[in-house]
Amino acid sequence: MPRAARSLVSGDVRRHNLTLVLDHLVASGPSARSEIAAATGLTRGAVTALATALSAAGVVRESNPTQTGRGRPITRLELAADTVAVLVAQVDADTATALLTNLAGDELHRVERRHGRPMGAPDAVLDVLGEVTRDALRAAAELGRRVVEVPVVVFAPVGGEPPVVLADTDLGWGVVDLLGGLRARVPELPGVVTLASDGWLAARAERSLLDGVDDLVYLKSNSGIGGAIIAGGRVVEGAHGVGASLGHLALIPDGPACECGQTGCLVTIAGPDALLERAGLTRLVGEHGLAAALDEFSRRVDTGEPAATAAWDAALPWIARALQVLSLATDPSTIVIGGFWAARTPSIERAFRANRPAVAAAFGGPASEIPIVSAGRLGTDAALLGAAWAARDRLLADPSRLGV
Numbered sequence: 508m509p510r511a512a513r514s515l516v517s518g519d520v521r522r523h524n525l526t527l528v529l530d531h532l533v534a535s536g537p538s539a540r541s542e543i544a545a546a547t548g549l550t551r552g553a554v555t556a557l558a559t560a561l562s563a564a565g566v567v568r569e570s571n572p573t574q575t576g577r578g579r580p581i582t583r584l585e586l587a588a589d590t591v592a593v594l595v596a597q598v599d600a601d602t603a604t605a606l607l608t609n610l611a612g613d614e615l616h617r618v619e620r621r622h623g624r625p626m627g628a629p630d631a632v633l634d635v636l637g638e639v640t641r642d643a644l645r646a647a648a649e650l651g652r653r654v655v656e657v658p659v660v661v662f663a664p665v666g667g668e669p670p671v672v673l674a675d676t677d678l679g680w681g682v683v684d685l686l687g688g689l690r691a692r693v694p695e696l697p698g699v700v701t702l703a704s705d706g707w708l709a710a711r712a713e714r715s716l717l718d719g720v721d722d723l724v725y726l727k728s729n730s731g732i733g734g735a736i737i738a739g740g741r742v743v744e745g746a747h748g749v750g751a752s753l754g755h756l757a758l759i760p761d762g763p764a765c766e767c768g769q770t771g772c773l774v775t776i777a778g779p780d781a782l783l784e785r786a787g788l789t790r791l792v793g794e795h796g797l798a799a800a801l802d803e804f805s806r807r808v809d810t811g812e813p814a815a816t817a818a819w820d821a822a823l824p825w826i827a828r829a830l831q832v833l834s835l836a837t838d839p840s841t842i843v844i845g846g847f848w849a850a851r852t853p854s855i856e857r858a859f860r861a862n863r864p865a866v867a868a869a870f871g872g873p874a875s876e877i878p879i880v881s882a883g884r885l886g887t888d889a890a891l892l893g894a895a896w897a898a899r900d901r902l903l904a905d906p907s908r909l910g911v
């Protein structure tokens with residue numbers, strides 16, 4: 508190859524072109540070289556050279572040739588990366604989870620263990636997180652995969668450098684060096700380890716399933732109440748990294764005291780603990796875990812059981828008020844309701860629309876559709892999947908980490 512041509516496919520340009528090819532395969536699935544060339548604007552020759560490098564590194568492979576009418580059978584390229592994996596570790600108010608995925612985001616292995624919610628005792632929770640993380644590392648080894656990235660998800664604000672958990676009111680934590688604690692327990696922890704807050708990851712994951720939504724309010728409940736605000740395509744992080752602490756909007760006049768130090772926070776009347784207590788289901792958390800207790804709560808609201816229905820009806824106006832305040836503060840095109848609330852989106856939307864300004868009608872559509880209120884599609888896995896997808900995107904943006 509002449510020197511000039513070689514320099515064109517080296518360094519940044521080569522990395523950029525590799526990412527173009529990989530992004531296309533993620534978005535469109537198995538594709539012929541000609542299809543990749545047409546979609547990316549690269550020449551057929553460039554695609555062939557890049558595909559050869561990606562195949563040699565085990566990142567893509569050729570599918571079995573398929574015969575399409577006359578002519579030669581078509582061989583497609585597909586993402587393989589059989590040798591690498593992403594390990595997402597997550598701590599919520601009830602459970603430690605480790606999820607192993609391939610680059611396409613497909614689940615390879617998953618282990619969940621309840622930590623029993625020992626309030627104010629991060630070491631006990633970290634012990635369980637360490638166990639599930641080691642279990643997933645063993646699974647990766649058995650599958651012959653190298654773990655290249657370990658995103659750690661917490662249901663709490665994160666800040667600092669290196670990042671730490673700033674406070675987790677669901678677990679009674681102040682500042683906790685979760686990554687340091689995990690590394691101490693799992694010294695073999697490989698690759699790049701990151702720490703992120705669930706609400707932002709979940710909001711980005713839900714947004715990636717919507718078309719052209721740059722302004723979004725994401726409000727969810729499973730472990731506490733959380734969410735994110737996306738404005739102009741960017742998550743609002745705030746000056747201290749605690750933007751969109753939506754469970755702690757102090758809405759209720761003379762309301763109950765909250766772990767955070769305020770009174771009248773949304774979470775004190777609409778959070779899982781409050782709902783389960785009013786519904787008489789608190790003991791289920793101890794016996795079967797928070798997720799199972801919330802499933803039972805939802806089932807009882809669906810069937811009109813009086814205590815659960817009363818608990819939900821008491822929470823609903825305050826959830827609606829939070830959305831009314833957020834809507835006028837941020838003017839989103841879409842509100843996404845996540846976690847176990849997703850299944851309750853119709854009642855939340857009705858309560859929200861019951862107190863909307865007349866000006867909403869002037870925004871170019873029926874007031875009943877501004878903003879759009881929709882149920883999240885990823886359920887309680889939104890943050891886990893968001894973390895896996897974000898790690899995938901970081902890897903594809905730097906294929907050298909995949910050995911290409």
Ligand SMILES: [Zn+2]
Nearest residue numbers: 755765767772
């Ligand atoms: Zn609070």
